[in-house]
Amino acid sequence: MRKHYIVEGNNNGYPKLALCDRCVQDYVVISEGERTYDECAKCGEDD
Ligand SMILES: [Zn+2]
Numbered sequence: 001m002r003k004h005y006i007v008e009g010n011n012n013g014y015p016k017l018a019l020c021d022r023c024v025q026d027y028v029v030i031s032e033g034e035r036t037y038d039e040c041a042k043c044g045e046d047d
Pocket residue numbers: 019020021022023024040041042043044045
């Protein structure tokens with residue numbers, strides 16, 4: 001299960017991404033949103 005997170009981006013502000021528990025550790029999380037079935041924006045996990 002992924003969640004939506006607002007994260008600190010590089011040049012484009014604060015993107016909202018669906019991330020799994022593992023990949024979210026690679027980001028600076030600004031705020032944590034709701035659970036989602038969207039695939040992980042980084043690794044593509046979609047189970
Ligand atoms: Zn992932």
